Amino acid sequence: MSKHSVSPEIDRLISLLAKLPGLGPRSARRAALALLKKPEALMKPLALAMGDAAENISTCSTCGNVDASNPCNICATPTRDNTTICVVQDVSDLWAMERAGAFRGQYHVLGGTLSALDGVRPEDLNIANLIRRAGEGRVAEVILAMNATVDGQTTAHYITDHLETTGVKVSRLAHGVPVGGELDYLDDGTITAAMKSRRPF
């Protein structure tokens, strides 16, 4: 705000909060105010949690996940299937897979997708490590779980091409009608894909 009537401490808090995704200037002000109203119950605990996370959380050098240990808890859990690697764009996608509980193998976080528009090249992503991991002999299948966007699919094709020499099986998530989804609200591509992949009832 930079009005002399607002203290620099509050100004700084607002402008840092506004850098969080999904918070515009207005919601950053609302968030700052909510924090200022609960200094003990919310602001101090959050400050501590952030300081703690900043000190203790790092990127797993094996898979690209973020965790308090390196290798991360997923890479280090011996009961997880280490013959299968699920490739995701971002840590948030890894979290989504874990919430769904539909996968008990290993992950590989790319850190984005190839994008001609945004100038993201293969060397900007965690791809070389994936090719290396997949070629280590232990891995039988790489599941590509990128978003069903143009960039996501371009990235999937690029990775598939570069995994060819390793001989591992490459698969991708199925397209189809989301559970609970109504046909009327789906785009044509999804309906077409669901129709093509139809299964006996």
Place this chain on the structure above:
Amino acid sequence: MSKHSVSPEIDRLISLLAKLPGLGPRSARRAALALLKKPEALMKPLALAMGDAAENISTCSTCGNVDASNPCNICATPTRDNTTICVVQDVSDLWAMERAGAFRGQYHVLGGTLSALDGVRPEDLNIANLIRRAGEGRVAEVILAMNATVDGQTTAHYITDHLETTGVKVSRLAHGVPVGGELDYLDDGTITAAMKSRRPF
């Protein structure tokens, strides 16, 4: 998330961020990830700013504003008109008034509105202090700048009644067409109010 695959530090960060207004579980996860990706550039500075604000910011015992000093910078600025008090629901409204730069008097922050539904009574708000301030002799006018909602207007009526004995002039913000607003998008009440308060052109 409370999956063992996510570290407790990250879990705690997400659940505290989810307590901020406007952040649901999904946006809290996105915010946490943005912080985790920038530990030095964003997370540590924000943790420091929060710790700093939690230590240094308090509520002004005169007007209810939040600031690094008490009385707040606005109450303590001698060049501001101290014969006029603008009454607002919340500190965010005070900030909005200051951004607009349309007022150079003093404020009084109620901390909400009366609400039968939410069980907010006069003693739950910063009203008694307002009546006292208004009665101190220095004050000539109290401007009621509550939201144009039922609760806001109920509160305005309550305050007006209790200011009667002080003899100060009580006014409220004008209703009308917002600057840049299109008639077609306005509710009937606003159009009616704008028509009633029409001014010579």
